Amino acid sequence: MLRDQTGIICLMAIFAEISMKIFTRYFISLSFKGTSYHGWQLQPGSLTVQKMLNDAISTILGEKISVTGAGRTDAGVHASFFCAHFDSLLPDLDKRKNLIFRLNRYLPPDISVTGIRKVRPDANARFSAISRTYMYRISRAKDPFGTETGWYVHGDLDIDAMNKAAAILMKHNDFTSFCRLHSDNRTNNCTVFSAGWKQEGNNLVFTIRADRFLRNMVRAIVGTMIDTGRGRITAEDFETILLARNRSSAGMSAPAKGLFLTDIEYPQEIFE
Numbered sequence: 534m535l536r537d538q539t540g541i542i543c544l545m546a547i548f549a550e551i552s553m554k555i556f557t558r559y560f561i562s563l564s565f566k567g568t569s570y571h572g573w574q575l576q577p578g579s580l581t582v583q584k585m586l587n588d589a590i591s592t593i594l595g596e597k598i599s600v601t602g603a604g605r606t607d608a609g610v611h612a613s614f615f616c617a618h619f620d621s622l623l624p625d626l627d628k629r630k631n632l633i634f635r636l637n638r639y640l641p642p643d644i645s646v647t648g649i650r651k652v653r654p655d656a657n658a659r660f661s662a663i664s665r666t667y668m669y670r671i672s673r674a675k676d677p678f679g680t681e682t683g684w685y686v687h688g689d690l691d692i693d694a695m696n697k698a699a700a701i702l703m704k705h706n707d708f709t710s711f712c713r714l715h716s717d718n719r720t721n722n723c724t725v726f727s728a729g730w731k732q733e734g735n736n737l738v739f740t741i742r743a744d745r746f747l748r749n750m751v752r753a754i755v756g757t758m759i760d761t762g763r764g765r766i767t768a769e770d771f772e773t774i775l776l777a778r779n780r781s782s783a784g785m786s787a788p789a790k791g792l793f794l795t796d797i798e799y800p801q802e803i804f805e
Contacts, residue, residue, distance in 0.1 A: 609789030666796035684791035690762035697768035709778040713749035757784035
């Protein structure tokens with residue numbers, strides 16, 4: 534009986550000690566080339582960006598760290614800007630000048646930490662975001678140095694027709710036609726703030742900004758817009774596809790390698 538009471542007292546002391554620990558929340562910004570990874574999110578037996586970042590921060594800080602990302606990027610998708618949050622017992626990580634250097638020295642060459650900022654305890658890298666911006670790059674000439682970061686599309690493309698289709702995206706909210714089948718979304722509604730194509734040298738670049746994105750959404754939109762650019766469908770047909778709310782009505786998904794997450798916007802009040 535006495536032994537049981539002693540055990541209970543020890544457990545109560547441990548819980549009390551844990552409850553007294555004060556964690557500080559941080560946002561960590563990074564960029565990565567997604568070619569070698571099975572996306573951002575942890576997957577058993579697979580190499581992911583989240584796993585690499587967890588290992589790096591935990592090793593450098595000497596405490597178990599689990600980061601929460603701003604979203605899930607698919608295998609092969611890149612990010613010139615990505616954000617995640619984590620909690621640490623150390624209250625001054627944002628002031629450690631050599632921390633970013635040490636993390637980058639530990640991480641592989643295709644992942645780079647760019648900043649660490651202290652945020653409010655309730656700030657969330659995913660749910661606090663106001664908007665996200667994606668870019669898709671299409672190469673109009675064969676480029677040996679861009680085979681992993683762009684989609685080479687041969688033949689003529691009508692950019693004006695593709696921009697007419699892009700403008701339609703801002704008129705609607707339900708993007709079921711451009712969502713991966715059997716996704717676990719509560720809603721397929723998104724608000725697109727801007728979308729358009731422009732020529733940059735030998736590349737065609739599609740940029741789209743919205744409050745949220747569905748899985749495979751940008752790649753499905755780009756693949757269908759290629760049909761518009763090739764004259765297979767009109768901008769009116771593109772709108773009909775969108776309104777059908779049926780993934781089978783849309784075109785193929787563009788390859789992952791041309792897609793980049795380029796920006797995530799947060800309200801300033803979450804930063805300390």
